[in-house]
Amino acid sequence: MSTELSDSAPPPPNEASPAPTRRTFIATTTAVGGVAIAGGVIGGSILSEPEAAAATAAPTSRVALSVNGRRHTFTVDNRTSLLDLLREHLELTGSKKGCNAGACGACTVLVDGRRVNSCLTLAVRLDGAKVTTIEGIGTEDKLHPLQQAFIDEDAFQCGYCTPGQIMSGVGCIEEGHTGSPDEIREWMSGNICRCGCYPKIVRAVEQTAGRK
Amino acid sequence: MSPQPQAAVGAPLSRVDGRLKVTGRAKYSAEHEVAGVVHAVMVDASIGRGRITSIDTSDAEAQRGVLAVIHHGNAPKLPYKDNKASNNPPGARLRVFQDDKVRFHGQPVAVVVATSLEVGQHAASLVKVRYDAEHPTTELSKGEPDKPTEYSRGDVDSGLRKADVRLDLTYRLARNHHNAMELHATIARWKGDKLTVWDKTQWVVGTQTELSTVFDVPLKSVRVISPFVGGGFGSGLRCWPHTVAAALAARVVKRPVKLVLTRKQQFFGTGFRPEYEYRLRLGADRRGRLTAMAHELEHETSSYETFTEGVLDPGRMLYSTSNVSQAYRTVPLDVNTPIWMRGPGPATASYVIESAVDELADRLGIDPIELRQRNEPDEDESSGLPWSTRRLRECYTVGAREFGWERRSAKPRARREGDWLIGMGMAAGVYHTARGAAEAHVRLAADGTAIVETAASDMGPGTYTSQTQVAADALGLTVRNVTVRIGDSLFPPTPPHGGSQTMASVGSAVLDGCDKVRRRAVELAIEDEDSPLHGVNAEDVVVRSGRLHVKGDPARGETYRQLLSRNDLGHLEADGSYAGAPGTERHSMHAYNATFAEVAVDATLGLVRVRRVLGVYDAGRIISPKLAESQAFGGMVGGIGQALLEHTATDHRDGRIANANLADYLVPVHADVPDLKAIYLDGEDREADPLGVKGLGEVVMVGVAPAIANAVFNATGRRVRQLPITAEALL
Incomplete structure (x- = not known):
């Protein structure tokens, strides 16, 4: 295993940060319009061991971003990807980890309206960004039309790549890359479906684009 | 019903x-909210065979947030009682962190437990393991085969002598990895001696028995939860070392532990469809009637377990042949143990048999469907049992009509559209009803x-x-x-x-x-x-x-x-x-298909594009037609991968898998998959089971790769006897 640090010079360790529990972290984030304050280190440690003081602490940074319309401010471990931030800290597990290397698309989310592989995007880079995940499109009562089209077309089997396919499809439609099934296939090829539902995914995207 | x-x-x-x-x-395995969960990250052997001489964990342990680094030097000894109610192959299973021996490249040698994933990942990279390395043997041709499993009926030598046409063909099939989209993951939590595990598995009961025997706790003390599985294709059919490692780590740190394998780790932390070499000799008379088939095949297994699969069945029962011999050998290598992958056995055998039969048809100038019809058996000649239902002839007829088979040129390399050579191929598929x-x-x-x-x-x-x-x-x-x-x-x-x-x-x-x-x-x-x-x-x-x-x-x-x-x-x-299948079957039960493919091959570049695939299935009653269609598409896409893309490449110098990621291990993407069509013959099999179903998840993959391979031959006149069929092989 290895983790990548960002190319820029690492900021000094945030010695001032206390190490709160996840509970205190969640308690200090607030919804849109509120003032978000958090002293927590996301992806940082919760240590009770006596040697903690002498241990090497994680490099951290402060970042403020919005996820599905909800604003968060926190201190993150610089190594934390957007995907791990979503899955391990915000409990938004709809975005999936399939390869953690930008090769499968299961982690696709929209950042400021553009589709990105959240596994390749470090959270610290996203100060001021607006992130939309599968949990942020459609509502419990009214699915996004593409979500409904996926159900109608049976455009998935195991369902693991599905949130990424749908987010990528939303992006693809928004970009206007839906002129033909071939064009959709080309522009959706960053999203692997190992169950092989490709023809049905293309149909779902095509139909949803047609209804727009 | x-x-x-x-x-x-x-x-x-x-x-x-x-x-x-x-x-x-x-919620998939890694996504269940378990209070107080900490993260485990595996450290893998960087040699292909040998012994661990030392492990230095000091740098890893100096990272704030690291709770433990567990390895063979400090891990609790685990009972590892026998587990008869499991899918573990014969042999001695890999015991996690129980000795200093390295059996294959990437074997788990330590696990770091930390309060955050980032800290755990970084700390894992700081664990220094020293080895006494030996040269691993990972090449199929270099291994020492086990004693063969043999079968014979009739007299193959005489059958071959009497034949008007004889073919002696050797095929090589690459190792394939399942690569389901969800990563294998386990969350383990102990409460006293009660263990709860959220695990990616295709058999919660199997994982339960394995953990119960490994830790020697009562079966009832282990609960395995797995409501959603993000694809499996066989990789979740047994409990792998990482699941044990997660449970072990949770016991050591006395907190719930989450362990998610990386994509790379899945290439050696879970199983694979083994690499095969398969020699088929067949003889036929001028009318295409088979007089003999002799199968000699071998595939890799690990040095510590003997993995086998049902690869012999199609060779015995798909076509009428009085004279059949089979010799099936496993070859122990310094690799991880394989596991069944979609269409296990028949997906391999059908590529060989159906390619050879196509070659025979071409040699004799007989239409491949007609040749198959002439060898259609009246009963299962390996058991003498009547078929419960076998509607393969109907699959051929419906498929030929729906696909437009009459437009295929019998002569290869006869159809060209610009740079592209166009060809059509077909194959039969079979999978026993379990x-x-x-x-x-x-x-x-x-x-x-x-x-x-x-x-x-x-x-x-x-x-x-x-x-x-x-x-x-x-x-x-x-x-x-x-x-x-x-x-x-x-x-x-x-x-x-x-x-x-x-x-x-x-x-x-x-x-x-x-x-x-x-x-x-x-x-x-x-x-x-x-x-x-x-x-x-x-x-x-x-x-x-x-x-x-x-x-x-x-x-x-x-x-x-x-x-x-x-x-x-x-x-x-x-x-x-x-109750399941009776001890003695009264019928031979299988699901069947006829699969048709059309490909375009760039005449200069050797690039193969699949243009159409049609599958016609005799799978008994179809309970859920909309989902069955998706299953069939999945089988076709899996077959496109097997035929043209999928190949786990090992660097034999140190046993390292060189393409252990989804950028280099190629699987079909949107742009590789054209419109697909699936037709299920209406019907049911009253002998098979009370529902009349014959199973369809496996059979839909069987026959796809040979149909594509035969289409490539029809397009180019080139017979590539290896999978995947790459551009290089066609140049």
Whole structure:
């Protein structure tokens, strides 16, 4: 295993940060319009061991971003990807980890309206960004039309790549890359479906684009 | 099937769990919220064979947040009792952190537990392991084969001598990895000596027995939960070392532990379809009638377990041949143990047999379909048993018509469109119908809703949906009033979710349980003086939409709700069971297909593009047609991968897998897959199981790769006897 640090010079360790529990972290984030304050280190440690003081602490940074319309401010471990931030800290597990290397698309989310592989995007880079995940499109009562089209077309089997396919499809439609099934296939090829539902995914995207 | 009207079974319903999946709310193994969970990260051997001489964990432990670094030097000794009720192959399973021996590159040698994933990952990179390395043997041709498993009937030598045409062909098939989209992951939590595990598995019961024997705790002390499986294709059919490592780590740090394998780690931390070399000699008379087939095949296995698969069946029963011999050898290498992958065995054998038969047809100038028809057996010649159902001829006929087979040129390299050479090919596919003992619990509540519980899994085929359909009809309820719960070892046991046996096995148990509950309700009604059904013959009562009534007289009846509340019953319940295949079969049972493919091959670059695929299936009753179509597409896409892309490449100098990622291990993407078409022949197999199903998840993959390979030959005139068929091979 290895983790990548960002190319820029690492900021000094945030010695001032206390190490709160996840509970205190969640308690200090607030919804849109509120003032978000958090002293927590996301992806940082919760240590009770006596040697903690002498241990090497994680490099951290402060970042403020919005996820599905909800604003968060926190201190993150610089190594934390957007995907791990979503899955391990915000409990938004709809975005999936399939390869953690930008090769499968299961982690696709929209950042400021553009589709990105959240596994390749470090959270610290996203100060001021607006992130939309599968949990942020459609509502419990009214699915996004593409979500409904996926159900109608049976455009998935195991369902693991599905949130990424749908987010990528939303992006693809928004970009206007839906002129033909071939064009959709080309522009959706960053999203692997190992169950092989490709023809049905293309149909779902095509139909949803047609209804727009 | 039951005498009940069939409203849900056979209807093209959408998935009952579809909403959960499209909203991201379906919880896969790593996503369950378990309070206080910490993260485990595996450290893998960087040599292919040898011994660990030292492990320096000081730098790793100096990272703030690291709770433990566990390795063979400090790990608790684990009992590893025998586990007979498992899919573990014969041999001695890999014991996690129990000795200093390295058996293959990437073997887990330590696990770091930390309070955050980032810290754990970084600390894992700081663990310094020193080795006494030996040179590993990972090449199939360099290994020492085990004693062969042999089969023969008739006299192959004489059959070959008498033949007008003889072919002696050797095929090589690359190792394939399942690469389901969900990473293998485990969350383990101990409470006293009770272990709960959220695990990616195709068999919660199997993981339960394995953990129970590894830690030597009572079976009841282990609970395995796996409600959603993000694809499996076989990789979840046994409990792998990382699951044990997660449970071990949780015991050491006394906190719940989450361990998610990386994509790279899955290449050696879980199994694979082994690499094969397969020599087939066949003889035929001038009319194309086979006179003999001699199969000699070998594939890799690990040095510590002997993995085998049902690769011999098609060679014995697909075509009529008096003279057949088979010699099947495993070759132990310094690799991880393989595991069954979609269409295990037949997906390999069919590529070889169907390619060779195509070659024979070309040699004799006989249409490949006609040649197959001439060798169609009247019975299973390996067992002498009659077929339960075998409609392969119909698959050929329907497929040829629907695909436009008459437009194929018998002469290869005859059709060209610009730079592209166009070709058509076909192949037959077969997969035996497996059934195992299964149980289900059914509970009908007084409000007219029902809950069905069974330990089955759903890795994608749609177990939730199809079992709901079976239960709804047997109980006489609408689909929305039935809830199926699976993926928990607390529920009644089932066989593994593999080998295409879930529908036949679990479905039959669900059917049995629901039939019992419905019959109890009917009995209650006809004995109840206050029921409008009082005194009616039980056989004359059917239930529709929760209402019991006299067959042919819908006005005379009452609802479950009325019946149960009048009798002060909160619910009715029953245990359903299915015994599985009988000890001695009276019929030979298989699902079949004829698969057709059209490809375009760039004449200069050797690039192969699949333009069309059609599958025609004889798979018995189709419970859920909409989902069955998706299954078929999945098999075709898997077959496109097997035929043209998938190849695990090992660097034999140190046993390292060189392409252990999804950028270099190529799988089909959107742009590789054209429009696909699947046709299921209408019908059922009354001998196979109470539902009349023959299984379809495996058979849909079998035959796809040879159909594509034969199309490549038809397009180019080049016969590539290896998978995958790459551009390099065609240049």
